[in-house]
Amino acid sequence: QSALTQPASVSGSPGQSITISCTGTSSDVGSYNLVSWYQQHPGKAPKLMIYEVSKRPSGVSNRFSGSKSGNTASLTISGLQAEDEADYYCCSYAGSVVFGGGTKLTVL
Amino acid sequence: EVQLVQSGAEVKKPGESLKISCKGSGYSFTSYWIGWVRQMPGKGLEWMGIIYPGDSDTRYSPSFQGQVTISADKSISTAYLQWSSLKASDTAMYYCARVSAAAGHAFDYWGQGTLVTVSS
Numbered sequence: 001q002s003a004l005t006q007p008a009s010v011s012g013s014p015g016q017s018i019t020i021s022c023t024g025t026s027s028d029v030g031s032y033n034l035v036s037w038y039q040q041h042p043g044k045a046p047k048l049m050i051y052e053v054s055k056r057p058s059g060v061s062n063r064f065s066g067s068k069s070g071n072t073a074s075l076t077i078s079g080l081q082a083e084d085e086a087d088y089y090c091c092s093y094a095g096s097v098v099f100g101g102g103t104k105l106t107v108l
Numbered sequence: 109e110v111q112l113v114q115s116g117a118e119v120k121k122p123g124e125s126l127k128i129s130c131k132g133s134g135y136s137f138t139s140y141w142i143g144w145v146r147q148m149p150g151k152g153l154e155w156m157g158i159i160y161p162g163d164s165d166t167r168y169s170p171s172f173q174g175q176v177t178i179s180a181d182k183s184i185s186t187a188y189l190q191w192s193s194l195k196a197s198d199t200a201m202y203y204c205a206r207v208s209a210a211a212g213h214a215f216d217y218w219g220q221g222t223l224v225t226v227s228s
Contacts, residue, residue: 003152033212034212034213034214035212036211036212036214038153038215040153045203045218045219045220045221046145046153046203046205046215046218047218048211048214048216051211051212051214052211052212055211055212057211057216087152089152089153091153091155091214091215093212093213093214096155096167096169097143097155097158097169097213098155099145099152099153099154099155100152102152102153
């Protein structure tokens, strides 16, 4: 399985909204609603932010939302805050697991 | 409280063997898959494989099959990742993470990571 495709970087100003895309194939992202998103701050372990495309674990801010259309999943962060600056990874489960290459979010 | 606590950083020479660990607590260790994820310096996350401690059923990513061995000892709630002959290219941070079927097979809890450095 090839890695899912994410933009290398995105940026936004505090208070704005940004969207990170994650493109797979009809064999992974397109076939199953088993897409998750992880936030990773420098030197820290990843943290689950979204599972099953659009569900938030307890404790995750409702500023984070997920969606999917066809073979592309998306993570949207609204009301950007400085603390959102991190790397974000999408992940698809389709019998086996594949991660995206990661997107560095910069809050300007 | 669910916790995954990994063993400490390792510095090894090429050709040496290594086994790192991940101890789970705060939940039924035998009822959840545990996965291992590699992160090379400055790079992204790579799925290596998973194990179900209840019966030691193990699945490997094709990229890591034959390169590492994943095992578990359910009596002490610990999963392992081991190498028989390390290479410099194995230098990376390694994370264990719990797989939640209830959360669409997402990794809902993560260990703190074990940094493995392989250098002559």
